Amino acid sequence: MMEKYKFFDLPEFSTVKDILENERKNYVITLFGLCKILYAGRASSIATYSSRLITFKPDGSVLVHSNKKLKPVNWQPSSSEVKVELGDELKIYVERKRPKEVLEILMPIVYYLSLSKVDEGEFHLFGSESEMVEEVVKNPELISRDFIPLEREYQTPFGKIDLLGVTSTGYLVLEFKRAQAGLEAVSQLKRYVDYLSWKGEKVRGGIVAPSISKSALKLLKKYELEYFQLSPRLLSTIRLK
Amino acid sequence: MMEKYKFFDLPEFSTVKDILENERKNYVITLFGLCKILYAGRASSIATYSSRLITFKPDGSVLVHSNKKLKPVNWQPSSSEVKVELGDELKIYVERKRPKEVLEILMPIVYYLSLSKVDEGEFHLFGSESEMVEEVVKNPELISRDFIPLEREYQTPFGKIDLLGVTSTGYLVLEFKRAQAGLEAVSQLKRYVDYLSWKGEKVRGGIVAPSISKSALKLLKKYELEYFQLSPRLLSTIRLK
DNA sequence: GCCTAGGTCCCGTTG
DNA sequence: CAACGGGGCCTAGGC
Numbered sequence: 259m260m261e262k263y264k265f266f267d268l269p270e271f272s273t274v275k276d277i278l279e280n281e282r283k284n285y286v287i288t289l290f291g292l293c294k295i296l297y298a299g300r301a302s303s304i305a306t307y308s309s310r311l312i313t314f315k316p317d318g319s320v321l322v323h324s325n326k327k328l329k330p331v332n333w334q335p336s337s338s339e340v341k342v343e344l345g346d347e348l349k350i351y352v353e354r355k356r357p358k359e360v361l362e363i364l365m366p367i368v369y370y371l372s373l374s375k376v377d378e379g380e381f382h383l384f385g386s387e388s389e390m391v392e393e394v395v396k397n398p399e400l401i402s403r404d405f406i407p408l409e410r411e412y413q414t415p416f417g418k419i420d421l422l423g424v425t426s427t428g429y430l431v432l433e434f435k436r437a438q439a440g441l442e443a444v445s446q447l448k449r450y451v452d453y454l455s456w457k458g459e460k461v462r463g464g465i466v467a468p469s470i471s472k473s474a475l476k477l478l479k480k481y482e483l484e485y486f487q488l489s490p491r492l493l494s495t496i497r498l499k
Numbered sequence: 500m501m502e503k504y505k506f507f508d509l510p511e512f513s514t515v516k517d518i519l520e521n522e523r524k525n526y527v528i529t530l531f532g533l534c535k536i537l538y539a540g541r542a543s544s545i546a547t548y549s550s551r552l553i554t555f556k557p558d559g560s561v562l563v564h565s566n567k568k569l570k571p572v573n574w575q576p577s578s579s580e581v582k583v584e585l586g587d588e589l590k591i592y593v594e595r596k597r598p599k600e601v602l603e604i605l606m607p608i609v610y611y612l613s614l615s616k617v618d619e620g621e622f623h624l625f626g627s628e629s630e631m632v633e634e635v636v637k638n639p640e641l642i643s644r645d646f647i648p649l650e651r652e653y654q655t656p657f658g659k660i661d662l663l664g665v666t667s668t669g670y671l672v673l674e675f676k677r678a679q680a681g682l683e684a685v686s687q688l689k690r691y692v693d694y695l696s697w698k699g700e701k702v703r704g705g706i707v708a709p710s711i712s713k714s715a716l717k718l719l720k721k722y723e724l725e726y727f728q729l730s731p732r733l734l735s736t737i738r739l740k
Numbered sequence: 741g742c743c744t745a746g747g748t749c750c751c752g753t754t755g
Numbered sequence: 756c757a758a759c760g761g762g763g764c765c766t767a768g769g770c
Binding site (some may be wrong): 262265267288290298300301302303304305306307308309310311315316317319321323324325326327328330331333335336359369370372374375377378379380381382383384385386398415416417426436437440441442444445446448449451456473476477480490492493 | 502503504506508527531541542543544545546547548549550551552554556557558560562564565566567568571572574576577581603610611613615616617618619620621622623624625626627656657658677678682683685686687689690693697714717718721731733
């Protein structure tokens with residue numbers, strides 16, 4: 259039977275190698291130690307010797323954390339492969355095939371290593387953009403009295419329209435944002451509207467979002483597009499203290 | 500003197516509370532245990548009871564990791580505050596002010612707790628978009644024989660132009676991408692070109708990127724914009740094995 | 741496999 | 756402070 263966790267104080271390099279090679283699929287492995295890190299792939303980077311926390315997950319993802327920020331200093335996404343070489347320093351190579359990328363972790367010392375039986379658990383998120391679209395499909399009058407939704411994720415050669423519908427004046431293209439809409443949202447909408455116009459359709463376009471930035475609103479008007487105020491629905495049983 | 504790390508097997512809730520309240524600024528603290536997590540803020544979420552790894556960093560960032568993927572299941576960015584309540588379960592509240600968000604971590608059991616003296620270290624990244632712009636500023640002929648760069652990050656009411664310059668035919672707006680350019684890059688460029696056109700300027704626009712998607716290229720031509728092939732320079736001393 | 745678009749994006753930077 | 760845009764973005768979903 260597998261224990262919930264195991265812990266090794268100042269493990270030998272050979273122990274670390276053995277564990278990384280044989281237990282990586284069963285446990286989340288955390289190393290704490292001095293390390294220097296080289297990354298080469300889509301970009302390249304160097305992180306000088308410093309004590310950091312390194313996490314290896316069963317799916318192949320690897321995270322190297324400093325003492326700040328949410329984002330790891332370096333990382334490798336899932337389905338990466340791990341190889342370990344012994345020597346004066348412990349050398350850990352984490353490779354990914356496509357795109358071809360390598361993370362090279364050099365450790366002169368490992369202070370501790372832990373193995374933890376971490377599970378996945380259930381997870382539910384509320385307040386996404388797609389939930390906003392659903393609400394409008396169910397209650398089209400949230401947009402206007404004469405709005406009739408036709409298709410979600412309507413494919414054009416230049417991207418997917420969140421929700422395409424019609425009103426008495428022709429097509430209406432809607433672009434949804436769960437948070438404040440910015441310039442990018444307007445440009446995106448304009449792209450879809452341009453496409454339908456090029457096809458000779460009579461078409462209007464609108465942003466559906468809880469708010470919109472000032473410059474985005476200005477651009478929206480320049481392009482003769484519209485704004486519909488709508489907020490995502492959060493789970494009311496979760497309360498802010 | 501502070502130790503490199505400390506480790507507690509099956510710590511009492513009161514110990515966890517004490518450490519989270521008094522050592523959070525000095526160490527990266529990792530909890531491994533059963534937990535249920537409620538999040539409320541920009542969105543809301545529930546993660547059911549499951550064993551997960553929870554990391555608290557000195558700057559206030561908190562990460563809750565499952566056994567998969569790079570992204571934490573739940574998290575809180577830096578400058579969050581931590582409060583702990585004792586009871587049948589350990590209750591950890593992580594709050595952030597703007598935007599107002601709360602993470603509520605309920606733990607019936609903590610298998611282990613560790614404190615690690617993690618440092619920041621130096622970090623250098625090569626191959627960013629801004630390095631590409633620099634290269635073009637130094638070698639404008641990479642774009643064309645008659646291109647003269649005028650201003651980086653040129654401010655318009657509708658966003659910043661990566662590099663604005665002139666050629667014999669008028670202004671040239673350049674939008675850089677360090678990886679393949681997609682539809683969004685074209686829309687972004689179009690927005691800047693539109694602005695200068697509205698001002699009555701004679702203006703061309705171009706994407707500078709290592710590659711461009713087929714549909715993006717099609718849209719680029721529809722909009723009568725141009726494409727210049729250029730790759731970011733990686734650090735050659737870092738080699739792929 | 742390519743590619744589009746969302747994300748509790750995070751994050752730095754600038755007005 | 757608001758807000759724009761980059762990112763080794765990551766990741767899911769379509770074709």
